[in-house]
Amino acid sequence: MKPFSLLSTLAVAILFVGCTSVSPLVKETQDNIDSGNYEAALASAELAIEENPTSGVGQYYKAVALGSLGQDSEDVAARRGYYADALSTMEEAKSLFSAAEDVPDEADNADNFIRPIWADEHNSAVEILTVDSIAASYADPNQVAVDHLLNATTLAPDSVISYNVLSSAYYRVGDIESATTAYEWVMELLPTPDVDDYNYMINLYLASQRFENARDLATEAQSAFPTDERFIQYLADSYLQTGETDKAIEIVEDLIASDPTNPQYRLVLGTQVYQTVTELTDQISEMYVELYDQSQALRSLSGSEKSDAEATLAELQAEADALEADIVGYTDLAIEQVTRATELDPSSANTFNILGVIYQNKSALYFDKRNNTADYDLADEYDAQAREILDMARVAYEQATKLDEGNPEYWQSLFQIYTTLNMPEKAQEAMEKAGI
Incomplete structure (x- = not known):
C-alpha cells in the first residue's frame, strides 16, 4: 500500500480541531482514513450514512475514502471509477450540507476536497510527457499520461488546462x-478562444476529415480575427x-476584390x-x-477487336484531354496569383519558392506525357515544353535563394533543375550549398 495521501490527513485533521461531538462511526471512519485503512473507512462511512443519512457527514467521509482509494491504486486507469464515485458522493454531501439547519464543520472543507487530487493527477501526466527520465520508467508512458489526464478531467470536468x-x-500517439x-x-469551456485555439481546433477537424466543422469554425475565427489569413485558407481548404x-476559389477571390494589393490573399488563392x-x-x-499501354496493345489487334x-482508347484520350485542360487551367491560375504575390511582396523567399514548385510540377506533367507517347516527334515537342517551363522554375528558385541563401531546400530544388537542364557547374554549386 502506498503511504496515505496528504489530502486524507488534512481532511481529517482540520475537522478534529472543530469537532466537539463526533458519532462513533464517524470517529471510526476518521481514524481509518488517518491510518490509511481506506477500505475500512469506506465500510464505516457507509454505516455512518445508514445511521444518519441526512447529515451529509457520512457522505463526506465516504467521498474522502473513495478519493483516497483512487490515489492509493497502482493502476492509474482504475482510479477513474473511484474518483467519479468520490465526486458524485461529495456533491451529495454538499447538497445535504446546504439544506441543513445545523451545518457541520465538514462543509467548510467540501469544496477543497478535489483540487489536491486533480493537481496530483494532472502534474503526474505533465511530468511523464515532458521529463524523459520519468517517461522511461513506464512501458507505455503516453498511455499512462493519458490515463492520468482522464483522471484529472473526471475530477475537474471544467479544467481547460487538463483537456x-x-x-x-x-x-502525440x-x-x-x-x-x-x-x-x-x-x-466549449473557454469564454473567448484565442487565435491559437481556433488554429489548433480547425487543424484537428481537417486532420480528422470533419470538413463541415472546420468550415464553420474557420468562418467564426475569420469573423473574430479578420486580419489572420490562415482562417481564409482553412475555409477554402475545407471546400477543396x-x-x-x-467555392474555395470564390471565397478567396472575394477577399482579393476587397483588398487587391494584399499579397497573402494572392498566395492563399494560388496555393x-x-x-x-x-x-x-x-x-x-x-x-x-494506361493510354500508352492501350496504344501499344493495338499493334497486335485486328478486325473488330482493334475497332473496339x-x-x-479514344474515350480514354478524351477523358485525359479534359482532365489535362482542368490541370492547365488551375495551374495557370495558381501561377498568375502567386506571380502577382511576388510582385506585391518581392521580399518573400517563400513565395518565390512556391512559384518555383508550381512551375516545376507543371513541367513534370509534360515530361510525363513525353515518357508515355510512342510518337517520337510528339515526345520531342513535350520535352521542349517541359524544359521551357522548368527554366521558369529555375528563375523563381534562384530568386528564392537570393532572398534566403541559407535555405538548403531551395538549393536542393535548384540542384534537381540544373541537373535536368544539363547545367553541371551550377548543379555542383547547388549540391554543395544544399549539403547533399
Missing part, C-alpha cells in the same frame, strides 16, 4: 479523433477537401488552387500510362 494537455497527449474530442471541450473547388492540381496530376499520370480497342 488541453489531454488533447496534446492523444495527438496519433489518436486524432480523441484529440479532437478533448479539444472540443477546451473550446469536399470537392467544391469553385489552394494548386492543391487541387496535385490531386488531379496523380490521376492523369495513371491515365497516361480504338474506341476505348
